[in-house]
Amino acid sequence: MSGAVTLKHIAERLNLSISTIGRALADDPQISLATRERVKAVAGELGYVAHSGARAMRSGRSTLIGLIIPDIQNEFYGTLAKALAEICANAGFQLVLGITEDDPESEERQVRGLLEARASGLVITASPRPTRETLSLLSRSTCVQLIRRTGQLEVPWFGIDEEAAIHSGTAHLIELGHRRIGYLGASTTLSTGRSRLAGFERAFTEAGLEVPREFVRLGRPRAAFAAEAFESLWTDGERPTAIVAAGARLTVGLLQAATRLGVAIPADLSVVGYGDAPWWNPNLTTISLPVRDIALACGEFLLRRIRETEPSSARSAAGQSVTFASALTPGASTRRV
Template identity: 45%
Template sequence: MVTTKDIAERLGVSVSTVGRALADDARISEETKLRVRKTASEMGYVGNRAARMMRGASSNVVALVIPDIRNSFYSTIAHELSKNMEAEGYQLMLSETDDDRLVELRHLRELSANRVAGVIIVPTARPHNESVKLLRTLPHLQLLRRHPSLGSQWFGVDDHEALRQATAHLVALGHTRIAYLGGPEELPTGAERLRGFRTALEEAGLPDDSWRAELGPPSSVEHGRQAVRRLLRGPAAPTALVLGSIQLTLGMLEELSQQGVKVPGELSVVGFGDEPGFSWWGPGLTTIGMPIQEMATGCALWLMRRLKAKAGHDGPYTSVSPGSLILRGSTAAPGGGTPPTTG
């Protein structure tokens, strides 16, 4: 490994001169700084950030802690955040928890030990007490999910309203047997999405036995497949499905294709998220769009302002973005006909 001593020996200057030149010290001439930087680059010198941080320098690394990088929502968020951070001179580091609170804790310990500049986290359902304490020592904000123990800075989606609108769309088409596939209620997003689904049914005056819900791991494609399989069995099978996660939507689409279910002739479906393939799947998937770019930009701007201010923790801040119902060909009146008329 090339050191400042190696650079100093090649240039015939002192080690302290090399160190000051690399640190852009005003006591060193621009000519010397240029020579030192050029030689450092030619020799492949990499600065010891840990040592600089011990001398009071700040980190330029921001961590994004998410449940599952396979979920396109999170990978797209990571991409957008990375671009925003890079523009401000920061680097994005990715940590994946698989929704395991102990894995989350291990990542946060490492991030804290390496003194990252800040953390953007999609928390697990029940963060460990030590995770809570570690985050209190770091500038951080919560993304999508909000856990009260982790502070009051949060960027999310109006999950309740998004699912209410999607379900109300099916009700308006004449469906009275509607099922919901989503994440567990212990996750704040799971609870809000289920509540939105039920709100639409209550507003329509549909009886309690008119709907069914299959709740499980939101990142499991296989759970989506199995849940659809269960729901479509028997004479009281639903005529419409609403989904509450991208991975569950993928599982649902795979199962319907494998079974040869006609959409929307036999079953209307509203997915979640808007993957590139959703627009050309079958008749085109009606789905709930997520405001990914808006959320990523908002998160990045808020955290950059917080880091540049170098002050104490900010007060409560909440940013709620609306979802959008994207209408395509996968929803129709029961039986695939036209919507019923009223009046």
């Protein structure tokens, strides 16, 4: 608080110099063992707590790592955050959380804040259209993209083969005999939205069918959008016999709306979800994503880059990217027609 204990206080207490105290606490063999122990004893007694800010300023490197994501309420981002927090803690870093709600200005503020804090690294799931300034700031930091991939940002990326993921789910429905298949997806301003829709379309063209565009609904990747979109899909005109939810929050929204409308799954409607939803009853047929593995890989990569960047100056590792595969987990929410 106001009057925290510093090296100086310990030094005065022991009639030693500040540097000796500093070295003693760092277990520098240059200081005699006896002194080291006396120092540590007094430090404990006084309740000394090192000032990582001062240390960071002197040494040039902070122990902060930033995580910038659009949301944190749902399990998908929760799992990402948890995995990264674990990795950070193990490596002696602290995770600073920035929620953007996909708002470019909020995103810019968060990024700026993290750069001001001199975060050693940044993990970001960028908003659809990041500010020029955001991009400029990010390009000057040690940064990794997670899940979404922004073209204008030349930094490594860790994510999912979204196209293959949705393709597998859609193909599964086609194989079960469905033709009027609905699609709830993020708008194509998002890299994930583009890839997923492409996967959906490829499943049809590969089967020699036409893409049922009248059943495709694109919007914000929120539960609210999915609920609303599904409702319109269900009440206006011809109904689909199956739906692909191309996003974790969209899956939630779809299921909520279906429950609310009394739509029986899979009797009235077959559903393929995105991301695991172990809570759904009955078990959901879903596209399983190795969320935790992605986050771990991303975190470890970032830490490696931070350690590399430390001695020499920044090296451009722009092109790198790692793609993870999904798996279709069969459940009871789809049926043959």
